[in-house]
Amino acid sequence: MTNLLKIRNLRKSYGNINAVDGIDFDVREGEIFGLLGPNGAGKSTVISMISTLFKPDSGDVLYNDKSIVENNRFIQSDLGIVPQDIALYPTLSGLQNLKFWGRNYGLKGRELDEKILGVSKIIGIEERLKDRVDKYSGGMKRRLNIGVALLHDPKILIMDEPTVGIDPQSRNHILETVKDLNKKGMTIIYTSHYMEEVEFLCDRVSIMDDGKIIATGTVDELIEIVGSTFNVVLEFNIVEEELVQMLKGLENVQSITIDGDSLILNVKENGILKAVVDKLNGSKYHVVSMDVEKPNLETVFLYLTGKALRD
Ligand SMILES: Nc1ncnc2c1ncn2[C@@H]1O[C@H](COP(=O)(O)OP(=O)(O)OP(=O)(O)O)[C@@H](O)[C@H]1O
Ligand SMILES: [Mg+2]
Known part of the structure; x- marks a missing residue:
């Protein structure tokens, strides 16, 4: 498969914050990345540079091997962008918004009407198109924003956290839409902090933290990084630093993360509950409930950074 986009040693800082700190990755034609x-x-800073919204401090973005940092016209008409912050006119109707943005792309007359019809079918809000956007739910606004990005039949669709803060129904609709668009040949770049979405959607993933890419691969390849380890989530009557210290020395425990009333133990082998119970015998701490999680992208993130991915 051809590498449609090549991101090379890209950097961008805001004052003394290195928002993007020298990253490299490729996006292949036809994949969900x-x-x-x-x-x-x-x-979002990476997305903004690929979208040519702003220029990197250094590094390059190549589209079909041409630098779009030098000349953004190589990519602009091929790109659909769903920004993290909704970009719609709230006092206009959905239809008026689609018309406005469509004209912005140079569409008009019957072609524009046809595109709008096509797009409203994809986003599934046809019956509400005549209503003002400020009467829409968050999920409907998101869908309309996706519609706007699709009007000019882009080759690449970039979506920046398109499911944050919306109802489950709209969320599922968006995830299914992404899959469908991809099946029809669209290349998609999808950012998220929800590992479930990324696992469900993406062919390949780069995991980012603190301006750097810490791992890239298919979901399966990334999970292989953690090998055969898994997370055991133990809920306790109380969680205190002393408890963490007591469990830290246990054999097969690779790391311990505090999550409210629970501790997440990343372990190499099962059978850990007996070891924990033996260790805590006679202390004031006891296990209330337990859950075992197979490794997923969350585990990979935890393993590589020592932090939880969730907020
Ligand atoms: N315009 C700006 N001025 C100053 N700092 C900024 C600006 N935009 C982003 N940053 C900082 O740059 C870093 C990266 O921000 P960015 O928005 O790219 O992250 P993100 O992964 O998209 O996060 P989120 O999930 O919150 O959208 C953060 O530390 C952020 O505070
Ligand atoms: Mg962002």
Whole structure:
């Protein structure tokens, strides 16, 4: 498969914050590529540079081997962008918004009407198109924003956390839409801090943290990084530093993360509960409940950074 986009040693700082700190990755034609990372990782800054919204401090973005940093016209008409912050006119109707943005892309007359019809079918809000956007739910606004990005039949669709803060129904609709668009041949770049979405959607993923890419691969390849380890989530009557210290020395425990009333133990082998119970015997701590999680992208993130991906 051809590498449609090549991101090379890309850097961008805001004052003394290195938002994007020298990153490299490729996006292949026809894939759904995920950029997974916590808040502030630098995902939107990367997206903004690929979208040619702003220029990197250094490094390059190549589209079909041509630098779009030097000349953004190589990519602009091929790109659809769903920004993290909704970009719609709230006092206009959905239809008026689609018309406005469509004209912006140079569409008009019957072609524009046809595109709008096609797009409204994809986003599934046909019956509400005549209503003002400020009467829409968050999920409907998101869908309309996706519609706007699709009007000119882009080759590449870039979506920046398109499911944050919306209802589950709209969320599922968006995830299914992404899959469908991709099946029809669209290349998609999808950023998220929800590992479930990235696991569900993406062919390949780069995990980002603190301006850097810490791992790239298919979901399966990334999970192989953690090998046969898995997470055991133990809920306790109380969680205190003393408890963490007591469990730290246990054999097969690779790391311990505090999560409210629970501790997440990353372990090499099962059978850990007996070891924990033996260790805590006679102390004031006891296990209330337990859950075992197979390794997923969350585990990979935890393993590589020592932090939880969730907020
Ligand atoms: N315009 C700006 N001025 C100053 N700092 C900024 C600006 N935009 C982003 N940053 C900082 O750059 C870093 C990366 O931000 P960015 O928005 O790219 O991350 P993100 O991964 O998209 O996060 P989120 O999940 O919150 O959207 C953060 O530390 C952020 O505070
Ligand atoms: Mg962002």
